[in-house]
Amino acid sequence: MKTLxxxxxxxxxxxxxxxxxxxxxxxxxxxRFGLAGSKWKIIVALSLKEGITQKHIADMVFVEAPTLVPIIDRMEKEGYLTRQADPKDRRNNLIFMTQKSKKIVDPMIDCILEIRNMGLNKISKKDMEIAKKVLTQIVGNTEEFIRQKGENTDPDIWTDLQNKSQKTLVKL
Amino acid sequence: MKTLxxxxxxxxxxxxxxxxxxxxxxxxxxxRFGLAGSKWKIIVALSLKEGITQKHIADMVFVEAPTLVPIIDRMEKEGYLTRQADPKDRRNNLIFMTQKSKKIVDPMIDCILEIRNMGLNKISKKDMEIAKKVLTQIVGNTEEFIRQKGENTDPDIWTDLQNKSQKTLVKL
DNA sequence: ATATAATCGTTAGTACACTAATCTTTATTA
DNA sequence: TAATAAAGATTAGTGTACTAACGATTATAT
Known part of the structure; x- marks a missing residue:
């Protein structure tokens, strides 16, 4: 019997x-902010672009649209954001930040940057560049594979980001 | 307002x-094997060491013990493995493979190795080594951080693996 | 122009992972 | 030895993902 x-x-x-x-x-x-799970990511997403659709947010924070529905429900109740019907396209809910969430954007981003520094401690810039290249290649290889197998990879998210698409993504 | x-x-x-x-x-x-989710990982785990406890398997496949209970239930019903009471310690269920699962270990491992090759395509050995070093450092930094924050990291799993602990882990 | 596709938000159903708590059994310790 | 603590398996409860399907609205195509 083989072994791994x-x-x-x-x-x-x-x-x-x-x-x-x-x-x-x-x-x-x-x-520090009482925002667990996807909540803080949603706020970061909105800090990049307000008045976007739920679908757009879902893409940005890397989950499917239905996953977001109850989360946005709760955040709306808690006063972090508001839904507004899009007059141009009545299928859309456009999401906006409230004062409450706008106030915490800056300290939240500081916090995120601190975490990033902590995680990357003692890693040289050069090595980090190589690691990023490798990971990007892995994602490329694997998405290619998945695509060939039929299963259509949703809009090739990572590559999308590399290409500075307007669809910016959020995840720490 | 800041931006990420x-x-x-x-x-x-x-x-x-x-x-x-x-x-x-x-x-x-x-x-190829009809084994979704954690199922194939459990079989790989057992191929490394049979007759181990559910807790041990949970550690190896990186989930908590309760998560495994219904999965092992089903796999037992489907004839992939058996539970046996430990005569030395009656708290333990020792898990054993059946013929059915033993038969698929080799092709499954081949399959895993194929996936690994596919994912690592066009990546040089040298770059890969650096990437692994970086990722390991990131895990180290982050676990250190979590540990300091109180939350006790469960037995420092990755470091554990590096040290060739007898607790081997499974995940592709 | 009208029929057909596609899109957004949503609901329903399922799967899976976690924590907390319980039961049983074994270890520790006073 | 008796009391207490710890550990494995389990149950219950919660949160979070996902897919599939639907209604409403907008785009596309014949």
């Missing part, structure tokens, strides 16, 4: 680093 | 690569 050499498992390493990173962000941002 | 430079977002990159990678593995392994 786990120290070569890039999948394990990817998962571990993504998960640990997210946990740190989660802890810090929910403690 | 998303192209510098290592968090986004980590999440994207981990997610895409996992999706590819998921597609391939569920299509």
């Amino acid at each position: 050499d786990l120290k070569e498992s890039i999948g394990l390493l990817l998962k571990t680093s993504a998960k640990t990173w997210e946990k740190a962000a989660e802890m810090e941002l929910s403690e | 430079d998303l192209k510098e977002s290592i968090g986004l990159l980590l999440k994207t690569s981990a997610k895409t990678w996992e999706k590819a593995a998921e597609m391939e392994l569920s299509e």
Whole structure:
């Protein structure tokens, strides 16, 4: 019976680093701003562009549209944002920030940058560039594979970001 | 109001690569072996060591013990494994593979290695080594941070693996 | 122009992961 | 030894994702 050499498992390493990173962000941002889960990401998304549709936010924070519905419901009740019907296209709900959320954008972004510095401590710029290149290539390879297998990758999100698309994405 | 430079977002990159990678593995392994989610990981775990406790498996596949209960239930019903009471310690359920699962271990591992090669296509050994070093450092930094914040990181899983602990982990 | 497609928000249903709490059994310790 | 703590499996409850399907609205196509 064959066996896997786990120290070569890039999948394990990817998962571990993504998960640990997210946990740190989660802890810090929910403690300091009371915004857990996707909430703070939604606010960051809106700080980049207000008055966008729920679908657009979903793309930016990397979840499907239905996932966002109850979250936006709650955030609206809590006074962080408002839904407004789009007069140009009545299918759309346009989402806007309230004063309450606008006030916390700056400290929140500071907080995010702190976390980023902490996570990247003791890593040289040069190595980091290489790591980013490698990860980008991995995403490219894997999306290519998924696409060939039929399953249409949703609008090739990462590549999209690289190309400075107007659809900016949010995730720490 | 401040703004985040998303192209510098290592968090986004980590999440994207981990997610895409996992999706590819998921597609391939569920299509070829009908084993979705954690199921194939459990079999890989058992191929490394049989007769281990559910807790041990949970650690290996990176989930909490309760998450595994219904999954092992189903896999037992489907004939992939069996629970056996530990005569030495009656708290433990020891998990064993059946013939059915033993038979698919080798092709499954081949499949995993294929995916790994696909994902790492066009990436040089040297760059990959650097990327791994960087990711490991990130995990280290972040776990350190989480630990300081109180929240005890569960037994420092990744470091554990590096140290060739007997607790081997499974994740592609 | 009218029929057909596609899109946004939503609901419903499912799956999965987590935490907290419970039961049983084993370890510790006073 | 008796009391207390700890550990494995489980249940219950919650949160969060996802897909599939629907209604309303807008775009496309014949």
